[in-house]
Amino acid sequence: MTGSPASGHGFGLRVAHYAEILERGVRAELVEALTENYMGRGGRPLAVLERVRRDVPITLHGVSLSIGGVDPLSESYLKELSELCRRFDPVLVSDHLCFGGFGGHRAYDLWPLPYTDEALEHVAERVLRVQDLLGRRISLENVSSYVEYRASVGSEWEFLSELSVRADCQILLDINNVYVSAMNHGFSPLTYLEALPVSRVAQFHLAGHADARTHLIDDHSAPVCDAVWELYRHARRRFGAVPCLLEWDEHLPQLVELEAECDKARAIDRELAQTAGSVAAVQVELP
Numbered sequence: 001m002t003g004s005p006a007s008g009h010g011f012g013l014r015v016a017h018y019a020e021i022l023e024r025g026v027r028a029e030l031v032e033a034l035t036e037n038y039m040g041r042g043g044r045p046l047a048v049l050e051r052v053r054r055d056v057p058i059t060l061h062g063v064s065l066s067i068g069g070v071d072p073l074s075e076s077y078l079k080e081l082s083e084l085c086r087r088f089d090p091v092l093v094s095d096h097l098c099f100g101g102f103g104g105h106r107a108y109d110l111w112p113l114p115y116t117d118e119a120l121e122h123v124a125e126r127v128l129r130v131q132d133l134l135g136r137r138i139s140l141e142n143v144s145s146y147v148e149y150r151a152s153v154g155s156e157w158e159f160l161s162e163l164s165v166r167a168d169c170q171i172l173l174d175i176n177n178v179y180v181s182a183m184n185h186g187f188s189p190l191t192y193l194e195a196l197p198v199s200r201v202a203q204f205h206l207a208g209h210a211d212a213r214t215h216l217i218d219d220h221s222a223p224v225c226d227a228v229w230e231l232y233r234h235a236r237r238r239f240g241a242v243p244c245l246l247e248w249d250e251h252l253p254q255l256v257e258l259e260a261e262c263d264k265a266r267a268i269d270r271e272l273a274q275t276a277g278s279v280a281a282v283q284v285e286l287p
Contacts, residue, residue, distance in 0.1 A: 009262045010056070011246040017255045018048050026056050027259050030091065032245045035062035039080040053088050059203070059245065060084060061172075062095040064106070067130070067140065068113045068123050069099035078133055085134060092203055092243070094139040094172045097123070097160060114149035115159040120166070127167035139202050140164075141172035144180040144209075144218035156181070157195040170202035175235055176247075179228050180209050180216040189231055193238055204235060204244040206265065221250035223261060232265065236272050 008029020013021075031052050038045055052058060064077060085093060098110040113119050131137055142160060164171050173196065182189040208222030224232075224246075232244075246261050 007241055007243055009244050009265050011258045016252050020255050030057045032059045032061050035060045036064055057091045059092040060090040065095035066100040067126050082134055096143050097140040098143045110143045112145040115152040115154045124166040127169050137170050139170040139172040141174050142177050144177040157192045161196055164200040171200045172203045173201050174205035175231050176207040176228050179231055180218045184215045193235055198239055201239045203242055207247040219250050220247045
C-alpha cells in the first residue's frame with residue numbers, strides 16, 4: 001500500500017488564506033487539506049489545491065468517514081475520496097477514530113467510542129475495507145473527548161494501539177487532543193504517549209484549546225499552550241521526526257502567525273537535535 005508521509009512542518013489550508021498563498025506561495029514543507037472541502041466541487045478550492053500541490057506535498061484530512069459508526073460506510077464518500085487521492089497523490093490520508101452519525105443522520109461532531117473488544121473488531125474490519133478500496137494505509141486520529149463509557153474495558157491508547165496492528169493502519173497523534181482528554185478525564189498524557197507503538201505514528205497534530213474551567217475544549221482557537229509544547233517535546237523524543245501539522249480554525253489569525261507557530265515547532269526540533277548530538281559526542285569521547 002502507498003501513503004508514506006513527507007517530513008517537516010506545515011499547517012491546515014483555510015479559505016481566508018487562499019489569496020495570500022496564491023500571491024506568495026507556501027512557507028511550509030507540507031500542507032493539510034480538509035477532505036470534504038474539495039469533494040464534489042470544482043472552481044477555486046480545487047484550483048488553489050492544485051497550485052499548492054505543485055509547490056509542496058499535501059495531506060488529506062477528513063471528518064466524515066465515521067469509521068467507528070454502525071451505519072454502512074458511505075460508498076459515494078469513499079468514491080470521491082479515492083478520486084481525490086488519484087488526482088492529488090497525498091502523502092497521507094487521515095480521519096478520526098470516532099463515529100459521527102447514527103441511523104442515517106449526521107451529527108457534525110466527532111464522538112468517541114466505547115473501548116470494547118466488540119468495537120475493536122468492528123472498527124478494524126471497517127478500516128481494512130477502506131484501505132483495500134483506497135489501495136493505501138490510512139491514519140486515524142485520537143479525538144478529544146468529554147465523556148467516557150461505562151462499557152469500556154480498556155483505555156483509548158490501548159484500543160488505538162491494538163487497532164493499528166490489527167488493521168495495519170497508522171496513527172495521527174493529535175498532541176493537543178491527548179492533553180485535552182487527559183485533563184478532562186484525569187489520566188497522564190505521558191502514559192498515553194508511552195503506550196503507543198512508535199512505528200505506527202505517522203503524523204502529529206498541534207492546536208490550541210479553550211479553558212471552560214470545568215473542562216478543556218478542543219476548538220482550535222488559540223496558539224499552542226506551553227503544556228502542549230512540552231508534550232510535543234516528549235513526543236518528538238519518542239517518535240522521531242514524523243511530519244507535524246498545525247491546526248487553527250476559530251479566530252483564525254493572519255498567515256504569518258500560523259507560520260510563526262510552525263517556526264516554534266522547528267525551533268524545538270533543532271534544540272532536541274542539538275541536545276541529542278551533544279550527548280552522542282560526549283558518549284563517543286568517553287573511554
